[in-house]
Amino acid sequence: MAIARTWLVAGISASAFASLAQAQDLNPKNRQELKRADLTGTNMEVIISVVENEPGETIPRHIHHGEEAFYVLQGAMVETSDGKQINLPAGTAAINKRDVPHAGLKILGSTPFRYIAVHIVDKGATLYDPPK
Numbered sequence: 001m002a003i004a005r006t007w008l009v010a011g012i013s014a015s016a017f018a019s020l021a022q023a024q025d026l027n028p029k030n031r032q033e034l035k036r037a038d039l040t041g042t043n044m045e046v047i048i049s050v051v052e053n054e055p056g057e058t059i060p061r062h063i064h065h066g067e068e069a070f071y072v073l074q075g076a077m078v079e080t081s082d083g084k085q086i087n088l089p090a091g092t093a094a095i096n097k098r099d100v101p102h103a104g105l106k107i108l109g110s111t112p113f114r115y116i117a118v119h120i121v122d123k124g125a126t127l128y129d130p131p132k
Contacts, residue, residue, distance in 0.1 A: 026128035061104035066121030068096040076113035078105040101131035
């Protein structure tokens with residue numbers, strides 16, 4: 001009985017660790033958080049960041065627990081998982097809705113893709129999560 005309980009705890013721990021590792025892999029390695037503050041009168045927070053993705057990197061498909069607005073500072077050609085190429089020039093802006101999967105893009109060309117991201121998300125929630 002004790003051995004079965006030990007294996008059960010080990011299995012649950014390994015599963016939780018694998019989920020955490022997967023969520024951490026979604027965080028851009030070159031994301032610089034500029035400011036974080038509570039959104040007045042809510043249980044949400046605003047997070048402003050600058051993100052840079054190098055050529056050849058992939059922005060994994062993910063969701064946010066709130067809205068994400070972004071503005072492209074330095075554009076790039078990107079490729080979707082089905083091979084479609086999309087130009088995202090400087091000055092492009094968009095909003096990604098709560099819990100809607102987006103990204104899954106590979107950065108093409110020879111220059112980094114840089115953008116400002118503003119997240120208005122549930123306070124304390126993971127900023128990047130895998131799609132459901």
